[in-house]
Amino acid sequence: MRRLDRVVHTIAPKDVMITLVGESGTGKEVIARRIPELGPRSKGPFVPINCAAIPEALFESELFGHERGAFTGARERVRGKIEASAGGTLFLDEIGEMPIGAQAKLLRFLENRRFM
Numbered sequence: 001m002r003r004l005d006r007v008v009h010t011i012a013p014k015d016v017m018i019t020l021v022g023e024s025g026t027g028k029e030v031i032a033r034r035i036p037e038l039g040p041r042s043k044g045p046f047v048p049i050n051c052a053a054i055p056e057a058l059f060e061s062e063l064f065g066h067e068r069g070a071f072t073g074a075r076e077r078v079r080g081k082i083e084a085s086a087g088g089t090l091f092l093d094e095i096g097e098m099p100i101g102a103q104a105k106l107l108r109f110l111e112n113r114r115f116m
Contacts, residue, residue, distance in 0.1 A: 009038060011035060012035050012036070012038035013038070015040070020032060029048065032046075032091045033089075035089070043087070044086070044087035045084065047081050049091065051093060051096075061078070063081055063082055063106065064080040064105070064109075064115050065078050065079045066080075082109065082115060
């Protein structure tokens, strides 16, 4: 735990993407919340997404949002979780359950840090 705490303190001030890997119940979300608390993102929002809980048909809209009229029933602009986490932290839990198409779009966002 001390070694993990040293790692958390080392990476907290940096502007980097982090992947936490471990079995269910090992405290990944605890660490994911702790890192921004110690760094420049402490004032920003912490936005968790349980990828296993979002139906495939809604995934893209949930992540990236949508504009009014983008599809039937889109009556207003809705910010996605990525936009909502700006200046803070986006925590993607159970990312292995994310639909493959959404994984490709998320990868593009992570590489460019932009989305349309």
